[in-house]
Amino acid sequence: MRILRIGLHVMFALLLLLGLVRTFLPANGVPAPPIHHRLFIVFLVVVLALVYVLGTSREYRRYRQDSGATGDVSATPAAAATNTLVWGWLIVITALWLTLLFLSPAFVWVAFPLMFLYLALAGKVSGVVVVVLLWVAAWVVPWWDTVRATGPQSPDIATILGPGIGAVLAVLVSAAYRHLLGQATHHQRVAAALRAAQTDLAITEHRAGQLEERERLAREIHDTLAQGFSSIVLLARAAGQHELPAPTHRALETIEETAVANLSEARELVRHLSTADPHVSLGTELERLTARYETELAVRNQPLQTSLRWEGDSPATLSEPVRAAVLRTVQVGLGNVAAHARARHAVITIGIWPNELTVDIFDDGVGFDVPHTFRPGFTQAPHNPQDQHTGYGLYGLEQRLTALKGSLTVESTPGEGTVLAARIPLTSQSNRSAQEATP
Structure with missing residues (x-):
């Protein structure tokens, strides 16, 4: 897609340069226009080139932003303002091209990259309508210039078919471009959905592993520490019921108190671990x-x-x-x-x-x-x-x-x-x- 965009810009520059060369070096013995006429054409060519470069650079930045954005960016006020600027830019370069075409028929083939621009930036229907209008202007303006110079005559079939073939090719290539772009966008969305699914699966498996490990620890603590502390409490209480010296009784009480405290903490830890299901x-x-x-x-x-x-x-x-x-x-x-x-x-x-x-x-x-x-x-x-x-x-x-x-x-x-x-x-x-x- 990037190569197609660069190829379109290079084609516009070459055809504009070709029109300028043919203006200064006309073929078939046609005399060159006056010097002030040629200087004005050079001025218009420079202005058209600058406007084209500024517009394409801005459009490329918008394209990069839209490619990285999510959601319906075309429905935002900023997108609507940008579309207005795009149409204004297209109208300006079209007006400059028509002026150059009126001054010199050598710029007729610049209509070909203009057709691609309208097909790429405008809607499908509106783009085709503008392509038809550009095709009409590409043969009507030179024919009218010839009529003014030599008198009434029928338009040449070649001057009608040449731009017409270019218009048909532009429509076909643009349709193929849109199809490839749609396929690429579809595959990008599928890949993004697959990555998101893989991430969700990894998170789910990680949480399941955490929950399983917590349950295992809860079972181990319950079956080992908690049971051991419970046994110590029972043994200490049973021993305390016998006639024993006072120091021994105090020692058994201390053992029982410590075991009870640790048994309580072990049970709390078991409860904490066993109720940590992230899905509840x-x-x-x-x-x-x-x-x-x-x-x-x-x-x-x-x-x-x-x-x-x-x-x-x-x-x-x-x-x-x-x-x-x-x-x-x-x-x-x-x-x-x-x-x-x-x-x-x-x-x-x-x-x-x-x-x-x-x-x-x-x-x-x-x-x-x-x-x-x-x-x-x-x-x-x-x-x-x-x-x-x-x-x-x-x-x-x-x-x-x-x-x-x-x-x-x-x-x-x-x-x-x-x-x-x-x-x-x-x-x-x-x-x-x-x-x-x-x-």
Whole structure:
């Protein structure tokens, strides 16, 4: 296609130069026109060449932009203005050519590349109509010039057939060009669709591999670490029922507490890994999570009623790291409610705003004294010394939110319930941090 465009421009330049040479060196003994006449023709040739070069360079830039653009670019106001400029340029070079043809019949064959221009830049029907008009002008203007010089006479058949054959060839070549261009565009779209399908397939396979690996890790942790910690807890409790020295009892209590804490974290990790299906919506995952906690607590004769509320925008726009952070926040919050709060109601409110995401979890449980800094084993509830808060969940959650430029706040008073509030900014900077924090 590029060679055809260059060939058209070269043909225009050669035919314009040929017309200029024949004007200065006429054949068949025809006298050359006066010097002022020839100078004016040279001036018109230079102007026509400059206008042609400026127009073709601008049209080529537009062609490159349209080739790289997507969507219907022809329907935009900019495209309409550009089409007006193209038609104005065609009219100007056609007027200059007609003036040169009126001054010298030697420029008649410049009509041939002009026909290609109209067929390429105008519509199919309008292009053919203009080609017919150019063919008529190519033999009528020289014939009229001859009539003025020698008197009335019939037009020569050769002067009619010559431009006519050129017009027919221009139409046929242009039709073949359009067909090749359409085929090339079609193959480009097919190739682009194939590349997009391959990319989607690779992403799907990658996500499937991630999900499979997470499920495998969840099974391994459940079957090894979790089962091992559970066995340690049972053995420690069984041993503590015997008459043993006080130091031994304290050691067994420490072993049981440590095993319980690590068993809880192992179970939380299993839940986190096993609920990370990217094809399940965040709302569905959260509903499953709350239903699971309600079921578990009901079996333990600790009925809990949870409410899940949404505010702001749709969660479908969240990135995967932010979505995982929301799920992890609710997991840790409900895990603490189930383990320590002895609450009857829990309300989870998730707000998605233009610049921030919020997760607020309220429960009407027993509450606790909130420390200044979260760390493993941070506090012990004064009203019940057996209710030991390990702190691993809140500590890990705070670290996760910090990686996303977010924050974690816990407000609680013994006997008055607890409010856990997480804030995650939804800015470009936090999104970059989220991508870097993705495991």
